[in-house]
Amino acid sequence: MPPAPPAPAPVPGTPASDAAELRRIHAFLSAFTRRQAERIVPVPGGFAALDDTYALSYGNNYVLIDGPTDPEALPGHADAAMAPLAHRAVYVLDAATGEACAEPLARAGYTLTRTVVMRHTGPLPERGGAREVELPALRGALTESQRRFLPDAPDEVIHTLVERRTARRRGAADVRFLASHDEFGEPASWADLYVDPAAGVAQIEDLVTAASHLGQGHAGVVLDTAVRMGAEAGCTTTFLIALADDWPRHWYERRGFVPVGSVHCFERT
Incomplete structure (x- = not known):
């Protein structure tokens, strides 16, 4: 054994x-x-x-x-x-x-x-107003954000990073793509929500805001909606993973998330 x-x-x-x-x-x-x-x-x-x-x-x-x-x-x-x-x-x-x-x-x-690794322990928020969408509705916004983060990446890499979300559907019993939209109906901020009701665990992943909508509250709308949806699905543990030394970690703390562990990520190119 x-x-x-x-x-x-x-x-x-x-x-x-x-x-x-x-x-x-x-x-x-x-x-x-x-x-x-x-x-x-x-x-x-x-x-x-x-x-x-x-x-x-x-x-x-x-x-x-x-x-x-x-x-x-x-x-x-x-x-x-x-x-x-x-x-x-x-x-x-x-x-x-x-x-x-x-x-x-x-x-x-x-x-x-x-x-x-940060677990939500704060008060349960109301639904923030984000809604579930399918990948085609996010494809343009995802492509633009990936080009912002990786301006020198070849088109093939950008395409892979956008389309790989399809594989995430296999990862959990319930996988949702959430988005907050601007007044013209375009995605302003978005994230994934992975829900396993049997285990009582939900993960929020890849919360991103479009460059043109930074500072307008859309990320909070998506985060609140994801936390609420996880709880409504019966999950008593909702978590996310943040960089240890970057500012979003502190933003998450202000919104009720507390550190409970860490993941070491090693990469070689």
Whole structure:
């Protein structure tokens, strides 16, 4: 029998009860990743989730470590699992394991981005007024935002990053694309909502606002709607993942989200 995975390490200063919430969130992330992938390649301590349709997308082709692993051997395992892709990406759910992997992966040429897992604990907001939409309604806004974030990316990469949302439909029992619209009916801000009523967990992902609508409150409309929808679906845990050292983390805190853990994201191009 394989060894049990280590208990996830909560962010220092958070209540001990958050460790249980973090275990539920980790289980959700692992399950979502497995279901979304076209194929799975086992690696010690986790698996590689791969999608040949969206081979240019780091977010669809990466190694997820959700159990005990050998940090020194991990770069070789990632190379074997992700060949022949040009990039490498390794995401480690447990904070202590992520820290242990940081030096071996740095020696192998990886850069580390630390992210924070944040759970909503504030008052339940009213629906903000965003509504569910289908991918075609977002395609133009998604393309424009990706070009803003990646101005030098080839058209093929931009196309992949927009269309990969189709694969997210496989990830959870209930996947919704939400948007707040301007007075002309154009998407001003949008996000994904992934709901697993059986597990009681919902994730909010990829909250983005169009450049022309920044500072107008549309992101708050989408966030409030997503939190409310998750609760109405029976989820007692609603979470998101934010960059540890960027301003949106503090905006989320003001809207009722608290840090309960972290994910170490290692990438090599």
